Amino acid sequence: AQSVTQPDIHITVSEGASLELRCNYSYGATPYLFWYVQSPGQGLQLLLKYFSGDTLVQGIKGFEAEFKRSQSSFNLRKPSVHWSDAAEYFCAVDQANRDDKIIFGKGTRLHILP
Amino acid sequence: ETGVTQSPTHLIKTRGQQVTLRCSSQSGHNTVSWYQQALGQGPQFIFQYYREEENGRGNFPPRFSGLQFPNYSSELNVNALELDDSALYLCASTWGLNNEQFFGPGTRLTVL
Numbered sequence: 001a002q003s004v005t006q007p008d009i010h011i012t013v014s015e016g017a018s019l020e021l022r023c024n025y026s027y028g029a030t031p032y033l034f035w036y037v038q039s040p041g042q043g044l045q046l047l048l049k050y051f052s053g054d055t056l057v058q059g060i061k062g063f064e065a066e067f068k069r070s071q072s073s074f075n076l077r078k079p080s081v082h083w084s085d086a087a088e089y090f091c092a093v094d095q096a097n098r099d100d101k102i103i104f105g106k107g108t109r110l111h112i113l114p
Numbered sequence: 115e116t117g118v119t120q121s122p123t124h125l126i127k128t129r130g131q132q133v134t135l136r137c138s139s140q141s142g143h144n145t146v147s148w149y150q151q152a153l154g155q156g157p158q159f160i161f162q163y164y165r166e167e168e169n170g171r172g173n174f175p176p177r178f179s180g181l182q183f184p185n186y187s188s189e190l191n192v193n194a195l196e197l198d199d200s201a202l203y204l205c206a207s208t209w210g211l212n213n214e215q216f217f218g219p220g221t222r223l224t225v226l
Contacts, residue, residue, distance in 0.1 A: 004156075016185045036217075039224075042219055042220075043116070043118075043204055043216070043217040043218050043219040043220050044157070044204065044206075044217040045116075046214060046215075046216075049214060090156050090157070092156075097199050099170070101147065101159050101162055101170045102147070102159055102215075103159070103160070104149075104156035105156050106154075106155055106156045107154075107155070
């Protein structure tokens with residue numbers, strides 16, 4: 001079965017420190033890959049997406065992600081986090097040709113220490 | 115601001131009742147998807163409508179149904195509500211297929 005795994009339920013980093021959130025997917029072909037952020041009680045905001053081409057993609061708010069086909073991974077990174085980055089982050093796979101379409105991971109809650 | 119609105123913001127129902135949730139998309143967005151997000155979980159795909167016809171469905175029973183209208187609005191209907199239907203329901207819209215989706219803020223449904 002297709003799946004998206006975010007192995008870290010919670011991550012805590014200090015403000016100004018670097019961040020990496022992990023995402024692994026299971027899918028036969030190269031999927032469309034996304035990272036979304038969700039603040040408490042809010043909908044989802046797209047941070048970045050990968051469809052094809054350059055495997056290092058830049059997103060909003062200083063985030064970037066790298067697609068590694070050999071590892072089936074699409075990890076999200078930020079060189080220096082800000083207190084406002086505290087939120088829930090979701091990795092998602094869009095399986096355009098399947099009836100069940102987009103699959104989300106269970107999310108990683110990011111906590112920022114002052 | 116994604117231009118996608120949902121109503122109501124919050125809703126409380128009792129088990130066995132029926133509920134209709136509404137979504138208004140940006141003009142030109144002819145694809146709408148609905149998701150259920152239980153507390154502490156990622157969103158789960160319910161179904162997608164493209165040009166007013168269902169275009170894919172996740173693992174949800176038939177008591178979850180939808181409609182999409184020509185004016186870029188849509189509805190999610192849930193019959194015979196169960197306690198486990200308590201969740202945040204999100205709609206997302208886009209133009210065509212396989213494009214970036216724009217999410218609404220969601221409707222928080224509580225079933226007692």
